[in-house]
Amino acid sequence: MAVKICVLAKQVIDPEMPMAAFRIDEGSKKVVPPPNIPPVVNGFDENAVEAALKIKDSQEATVTVISTGTEFALDVMKKPLSMGADELVLLQDDAFENTIDSFLTAQLLAAAVRKLDGFDLIICGRQASDWDNAQVPLGVAELLGMSCISLGKRVDVIDGKVRVERIIADGYEVVEAALPALVTVSNELGQPRYPTLRGIMAATRKKPTIWSAADLGLDAAQSASRITLRDLFVPVSDQECEIIEGEDPADSGRLLALKLREDKVI
């Protein structure tokens, strides 16, 4: 039996963009997407795709990627397909606005998982690089009543169980759960693979399934808000940096040591 795997992925503003390009519209309390910098698949979600594909490398498996949002850059969101995922499902509706409220997002994703008749294994990135909420995956597990292992750095499916190396403060622990289960993964999983030319060609031909709120039988407006965003601002650093400059870099290094002693830092 093929292992039916789902990856939950989010489209985010590129976190590697220059800090100077980061802007907030204070009126609407929103981050303004930087012009000319395309969005990306959330980095930890690419780790999740990689975790799913690693399983698919060694046994029969299908990988479906689900994402929710108001507007998608299709070439960006097709990246998991070009890496080797089989299907892409986009939950797209103006009601699915990227909010700080994780409850609605988790409900949408859980509804889509149900509509797809469930999965043996759901793999998610530990958190998204925009709101850093780290709540949606755990919420999906709760809503679907699945066992849940967080912060994985290696994920294997063995004899109907998932085995995860889970990061702890001073190392890792090996945790097992019966399928179906949900696992979140972290960057320690390793670099996601690059899309192959063949993968890119295959992804070009694949059409994503697109579902609206109505398709999911959900009325987003009916979902009670759980979190209110009261303010959003860019913190101001008033740190003045004293640049230590000697005759050459080695001299600067020496002067730095003297300065640290002079100022009683050491």
Next chain:
Amino acid sequence: MADGTGVLILGDASGGELSSTTLELLAAGQKVAADLGEDLSVALLGDTLDAAAQSAIAHGAQKVYAVNHPLLADYQVDLHLTALEALCKDTAPRVVLVARTNEGRELAPRLAFRLGVGLAQDCLEVSVDTAEKQLLANRPVYGGNAIAVVSCDQTPQIAAIRPKAYEPAEADSSRQGEVISFPVELDASMALTQVVETVLEEAEGIKLEDAHIVISGGRGLGGPEPFAQLEELAKIMGGTVGASRAAVDSGWVPSSYQVGLTGKTITPDLYIMVAISGASQHMAGCSGAKVIVAINKDAEANIFKEARYGVVGDWETVLPALTAALRELTQS
């Protein structure tokens, strides 16, 4: 749970005594409880809690809910969640504070979903809108590029507090409080996950979180070998070595070295950053450092906006000179 009263802290007594993050929560909780004019309680889950319960009272708790059960002796998320959910439903707190440790990272969101309420995640500071009895939480978002102020719309209002965001509460043995035993019914079959092995890979020497001096290396080091030079400097200074995520992702050092948003939070007296650009995601783990020193060849690197002292130059030249000079200074 339409309404509730009091502040409930999820304490951690897994080592037999209260963890440092619990003492930090007690400091945050005392202020919130005082502003609300309500009681501060601590929930302790485990199998031997008496000493920790007394310590919680000395550190400012009016009430301690001791949830004693042999199955709670070791952390297992499903069992701990079941116990916490029962406790929250029974005691109906207005505010619940959890430390954003590796356990808190999963317990807090899952508890919020079970109770059908919102969670303010990874907060640096919590305050109270006293008129509305609302918790206001400041939390970094977009990797620390922005700060969001959020409040929770239902009760209990749950907030996960970033470790080291608060100074630990002070003990006062004259404080009085009440220890209430809270029985829970658990059986082993409720645990949906099982730990089959634990592998420790902590670096030798001083723990990163406890070190007064930390020297971290980043992408600009170009490989694992230069970390030996950082170790040498750390040894001279009595410090320990950390790393940026880029260095960990490249496999140069184990993940236990990682400082940052998704790594460790450190608050050393001195933090020397070598060849690290200082992206907000890294700064999120070290913004509590008293003095930051940056060595980077890129004068435009963000780190020079965050550091107290900086040297613009190639680490390969700067670091040996710094090390030699510090060796001389510490020997004299």
